[in-house]
Amino acid sequence: MAIDQSEVEQHVPGEFDVLRIKSDFPILSRTVHDKPLVFLDSAASSQKPRSVLQAMDTYYETINANVHRAAYTLAEEATNAMEAARSKVAAFIGATDANEVVFTKNATESINLIARSWGVANLEPGDAILLTHLEHHANIVPWQQLAAERELEIRWIPLTADCQLDLSDLDSLLDGVKIVSLTSMSNVVGTITPVRAIADAAHAAGAVVAVDGCQSVPHMPTDVHQLGADFLSFSGHKLLGPTGIGVLWARKELLEAMPPFLGGGGMILDVRLDGFVAAEAPHKFEAGTPPIAEIIGLGAAIDYLNNLGMEVVRQHEVALTAFALEHLSNRFGERISIYGPQSAELRGGAMSFAFDEIHPHDLSQVLDQHGVCVRPGHHCAKPLMRLLGVGATARASWYVYNNEADITALGDALEAAGEFFSF
Amino acid sequence: MSGLEDLYREIILDHYRSPRNRGELDSPPAVRVEGFNPLCGDEIVVYLDVDDSANGDAAVVTDIRIGGQGCSISQSSASMMSAAVKGRSIGEIRDLTKSFKSMMSIHEEGLDAETEPQEDSAGAELKLGDLEALRGVVKFPVRIKCATLGWNTLQQGIDETLS
Ligand SMILES: Cc1ncc(COP(=O)(O)O)c(C=O)c1O
Numbered sequence: 158m159a160i161d162q163s164e165v166e167q168h169v170p171g172e173f174d175v176l177r178i179k180s181d182f183p184i185l186s187r188t189v190h191d192k193p194l195v196f197l198d199s200a201a202s203s204q205k206p207r208s209v210l211q212a213m214d215t216y217y218e219t220i221n222a223n224v225h226r227a228a229y230t231l232a233e234e235a236t237n238a239m240e241a242a243r244s245k246v247a248a249f250i251g252a253t254d255a256n257e258v259v260f261t262k263n264a265t266e267s268i269n270l271i272a273r274s275w276g277v278a279n280l281e282p283g284d285a286i287l288l289t290h291l292e293h294h295a296n297i298v299p300w301q302q303l304a305a306e307r308e309l310e311i312r313w314i315p316l317t318a319d320c321q322l323d324l325s326d327l328d329s330l331l332d333g334v335k336i337v338s339l340t341s342m343s344n345v346v347g348t349i350t351p352v353r354a355i356a357d358a359a360h361a362a363g364a365v366v367a368v369d370g371c372q373s374v375p376h377m378p379t380d381v382h383q384l385g386a387d388f389l390s391f392s393g394h395k396l397l398g399p400t401g402i403g404v405l406w407a408r409k410e411l412l413e414a415m416p417p418f419l420g421g422g423g424m425i426l427d428v429r430l431d432g433f434v435a436a437e438a439p440h441k442f443e444a445g446t447p448p449i450a451e452i453i454g455l456g457a458a459i460d461y462l463n464n465l466g467m468e469v470v471r472q473h474e475v476a477l478t479a480f481a482l483e484h485l486s487n488r489f490g491e492r493i494s495i496y497g498p499q500s501a502e503l504r505g506g507a508m509s510f511a512f513d514e515i516h517p518h519d520l521s522q523v524l525d526q527h528g529v530c531v532r533p534g535h536h537c538a539k540p541l542m543r544l545l546g547v548g549a550t551a552r553a554s555w556y557v558y559n560n561e562a563d564i565t566a567l568g569d570a571l572e573a574a575g576e577f578f579s580f
Numbered sequence: 581m582s583g584l585e586d587l588y589r590e591i592i593l594d595h596y597r598s599p600r601n602r603g604e605l606d607s608p609p610a611v612r613v614e615g616f617n618p619l620c621g622d623e624i625v626v627y628l629d630v631d632d633s634a635n636g637d638a639a640v641v642t643d644i645r646i647g648g649q650g651c652s653i654s655q656s657s658a659s660m661m662s663a664a665v666k667g668r669s670i671g672e673i674r675d676l677t678k679s680f681k682s683m684m685s686i687h688e689e690g691l692d693a694e695t696e697p698q699e700d701s702a703g704a705e706l707k708l709g710d711l712e713a714l715r716g717v718v719k720f721p722v723r724i725k726c727a728t729l730g731w732n733t734l735q736q737g738i739d740e741t742l743s
Contacts, residue, residue: 190583516650516651516652517620517651518620518622518650518651518653518723518726519588519651519652519653522584522587522720522723523584526583526584533620534619534620534621535620535621539621542621547621548620548621548622548623548649548650549620549621549622577584577588578593578652
């Protein structure tokens with residue numbers, strides 16, 4: 158079965174050749190408005206290497222069949238390919254048991270699963286949920302929905318001026334809290350949060366810890382046990398994988414005790430007229446036909462990243478972030494303000510900024526004419542926007558296929574935007 | 581950057597630089613409505629003073645102010661709108677809104693050179709005046725919502741006035 162794509166693109170470990178990496182991503186050779194594409198929006202969704210696209214094609218061309226429900230060869234191969242991907246995901250995040258990996262549609266569904274299954278089973282009126290001011294709406298709204306139904310209290314860890322978590326009142330914030338749900342890396346300002354320290358305090362206070370790893374899992378090594386997480390959510394499409402596939406990892410004891418989320422085929426052991434018996438985790442949480450090709454694509458994406466080495470991926474990101482901080486502030490001085498931590502070590506490669514008082518929407522429109530993709534808007538983090546005192550920011554974000562030339566191109570395009578809007 | 585000049589016409593930038601009728605009105609008596617563009621975070625507040633000594637469509641918007649923040653397209657569109665509707669009757673404003681919205685909608689026929697223009701479009705263009713400058717926005721479909729934000733908010737305000 159030719160599904161393992163790890164040999165398709167062999168990179169020498171430790172040697173980070175961005176031009177070579179760029180050539181693995183077919184889309185990066187296209188132009189926009191006759192300019193080479195400078196893709197700086199990976200925090201929203203990453204591009205996909207050829208090996209991921211090929212893995213999904215190979216699945217459809219050679220073994221396409223529904224999983225788990227037949228004895229014929231194709232179905233068995235499809236099931237094996239899907240379960241192999243589950244093992245890759247588990248190993249990628251340091252989980253010891255592949256059955257702790259639940260496939261979802263995306264991180265949003267993963268977090269909703271936690272709220273609807275664990276939350277409904279464990280939260281009583283008056284209980285508190287602790288979030289942070291950095292959160293994406295995906296890690297706010299499901300809790301607000303549940304809080305409204307169950308009369309729960311939501312509390313917020315505040316931020317310092319450079320958008321780091323202010324933990325000075327953590328102990329009192331944790332009093333009465335049953336779950337802490339927080340991002341490990343901000344999608345707006347890049348902040349890496351001290352998950353371990355918070356998890357230790359939360360566990361001591363009797364709370365469980367759910368980590369929104371959407372931004373950190375694609376960009377740095379992850380070990381759920383070192384993080385001290387009880388739940389970890391992330392999306393495949395930000396991790397070089399396809400859309401339509403997300404992951405929820407949870408400690409086995411939690412998964413076993415949690416009620417199913419969606420009901421249907423694939424999640425049962427038995428169904429009678431008077432009721433059903435749920436399957437074991439993870440299948441208990443995977444009702445219906447899963448996105449098989451996307452799961453296999455996610456496995457191929459993980460192969461690609463493992464081949465580069467996640468330590469090296471992180472080093473590249475720190476180096477590029479340091480370059481961006483320096484290049485943009487040297488070049489534009491007071492004209493640019495970059496939100497969030499000012500040291501590359503403390504942050505990921507999602508960088509929100511304000512430039513020349515040009516509205517982010519106008520800015521990104523002009524940048525697009527130069528082939529440069531940055532995202533304007535609230536980045537699904539309106540509470541954070543309010544805290545920053547803005548309605549929107551422009552955000553540039555980078556990944557393994559970006560280099561200093563891309564950042565310089567961003568600087569050139571900003572220069573041009575400044576001229577266009579100079580009043 | 582030819583495409584950009586279609587979008588950012590001089591008159592648009594002028595309204596962005598020096599927005600007309602910017603500010604607030606005491607509410608009440610003024611009607612105050614907020615509009616949001618969830619896509620880009622733009623927020624517009626419209627304040628309306630309506631002289632309702634005449635009824636329904638004959639009532640006149642005697643004063644208007646625009647607050648909030650947003651991109652050049654949403655701000656300039658709201659600024660031009662405020663200049664265009666001040667002193668007009670609700671009925672006239674309704675017509676103007678219709679003309680503006682039809683300019684902003686991407687009709688199939690707009691993409692088809694052979695189709696005749698709609699019969700009322702000449703009249704609409706006359707009335708739109710400066711607002712014509714926003715026609716280029718149609719070529720940038722994601723920005724249409726920016727251009728219509730103020731108008732939708734105004735519509736909401738008028739509905740509130742009438743109810
Ligand atoms: C920090 C964070 N959490 C959650 C999400 C939601 O991810 P998805 O839309 O793939 O469910 C995102 C992506 O936008 C994110 O950046």
